[in-house]
Amino acid sequence: MRILIAEDELLERKAMKKFIEQNFADMTVVGEAVNGRMAIELAAAEKPDVIFMDIKMPGINGLEAIREIHKVHPQTKFILVSAYDSFDYAKEAMQYGIKDYILKPGKKEEIVKAIMRIKKELEAEKEQQQQSRAIIEERFLQHARKQKGAGELVALKQQLFPEMKSGNFLVITFSDHKHGDQLEEVLASICPYTFIYQLAEERVIVCILADVVMGKAELLSMAKKISNQLAGAVYIGIGFPVKRVEKLYQSYEQAYTASLQLATDQKSNFSFPSEKVQDTARGNLLEALVGLVEKGNGDEAVQLFQQYHVQFSESMLEELYLNIKSLFMERDMELGVRAYSMLKTSEDWCDFLLLSCMHMQQLHQSKQYMEQVKQYIAEHYQEPLTLEKVAATVQLSTNYFSNLFKQELGETFTDYIAKIRMQQAKKLIESNQYTLKEISYMVGYNNPNYFSRVFRKHFNESPKQFQRSIFK
Structure with missing residues (x-):
């Protein structure tokens, strides 16, 4: 924790610095200001986490200095120090996030409590910021892998990685989940650039955001080092680096493809994808x-x-x-x-x-229905067949079955039945074993005259004329 002491009295200032350095090993006094103007300048230069601010100082007083610092560094915490027990000072200071008010000479217990309270608060804020950043980075990673949503991706890049000059993806596939636990440490020791990653089942997706233009040789060298440190079956697909954040999805596609191919071939542990692959x-x-x-x-x-x-x-x-x-x-x-x-x-x-797929399923099912119907008609054409009766054999409604029948077979149910019966009638006539009246009944017509009319409609001649022509 970085601390600035703003106090015009030398002894008070030195005593506070010594006390902090002797009692808090994780805290550093980064500056000492003898007046408000100097406090403002040191705050801008050193960016302290906490400022011990004396109220009464020559020139710009403590409250005026707090107002100026708060405008530029609103996250800075203040502990007021004063020889005067003035509620008015404390009340005015509250709007600038003053955390404590210590009366001179400050008691050690009060100083320790004030510092520890602010330390806990800073730690909580830091944790919250890290969590917030992690959520934003996750959103960035999701958008970077997609071709669409470039506008939001550019905005996220400006927020998270404004210095980015190039970026690329690595997709690391491994057989042992323990490698996933080791990866962050390995990446941090090898990759000199900012990176974010996501663990997804048996693979890790890594996005590298560099403040320089990365080259292929550098990425190959980096992948080789990662592979050497992660012993075992690890395959690192490398995407080509891109300069524009909107093109990162291409690098991800390349890295993913290369990773899959490496795991299939098992000849190398890392590579870019080839055009052929x-x-x-x-x-x-x-x-x-x-x-x-x-x-x-x-x-x-x-x-x-x-x-x-x-x-x-x-x-x-x-x-x-x-x-x-x-x-x-x-x-x-x-x-x-x-x-x-x-x-x-x-x-x-x-x-x-x-x-x-649902439409295709309906088509396949329709064809199955029609095959069943055609088989049923072929076996029962000689019986009285109605649309309702045949529809019931495939458990379909009459209207739906009628439309489906016409759609699949290209003709109405009545025309199809007549066609099948006439085909059978011709075969029976050609066999010369039955009379025309018998054949009429055999193909499902109780009225020989009606049978004759249907036959003529199909073959442009009566059953008798057809019979005479084949036995002429």
Whole structure:
């Protein structure tokens, strides 16, 4: 804790300094001021945590000095020291955050209590600031890994890392969780720049923010040292350094891809991604996602996208959308879930994938229904078949079944039944084993005349004419 003593009486000032230095090993007297003007100047130069301020001093008095210092350094704590027990002084000083009021000659117990109270308060404030900064850094890390939200990311960069000249990501994958506990200490001993990191399951995501422009050789050397200190199966994917904070997401994509490839190949422990590896990995991801949508596996598609969405550039997302749209067009289905321009966040994409898979599931289920229906009709075409009866076999409502039937088979239920019956009728006529009347009953028509009319409609000749033509 840094302490400034503002006291015009030499003996009082020296006695206070000696007392503090002898009794508080973790505290340093950084300056002594003999008047208010000097106190203001030393406060600006030394930035003390605490100032012992005498009220009555020549020139600018203690309260005036406090007002000036408080304007520039509102976090500074003050302990008033005075030979006068004046409530008015204390009352005025309260608005500037005065923590204690000590009467000269100050008792040792009072001084100790005042210092300890302020020490605890400063420690609490520091802890709170650290927690607040940790929350802000976490938000920065989340935004830095995403392509969108550049405006807020730039604002966070100005707040946290105003001196940043370049930045990059490391994605460190390890098999033993104890490495996660060691990593902060290892990074602090190796990395000369500011860094923030996040532990996520079996990997650690590290963002390095440097006040210089980092080079590839420097990052490779750094990764090698980290790998050597973290013994065991540790794979460090390195993203290329970028100068603009809005481009950090690219470095993260590169580091993540490289880390996955290193863990798969197990030939090296650290590297940048190669162009071939990036293209192959992204191509495989696209193919896998489109395949899952085609099968209607919504949960798997969403899980895969959430795991790797950071690797998708804008062009890849557009390609993914067009590939899924093609799946629907090939099946004469309307995508109709969402326009591409509406897919702005990863949550939007997850909803889109899930809804697309649900539509595909409905298509697959519809095809299964129709296969069951076609099988049922093939086995029972000779019986009286109604739309209601056949819909009940697949447990669908009559209206939904009627629409689904027309959509999947391209014709109405009545036309399809007639077509199947006429095909069977032709086979029976060709067999020359039954009369036309018998055949009429065998294919489900109790009225031979009606059977004859339906037959003519399908084949442009009557059953008798067809019979004569094949046995001519």
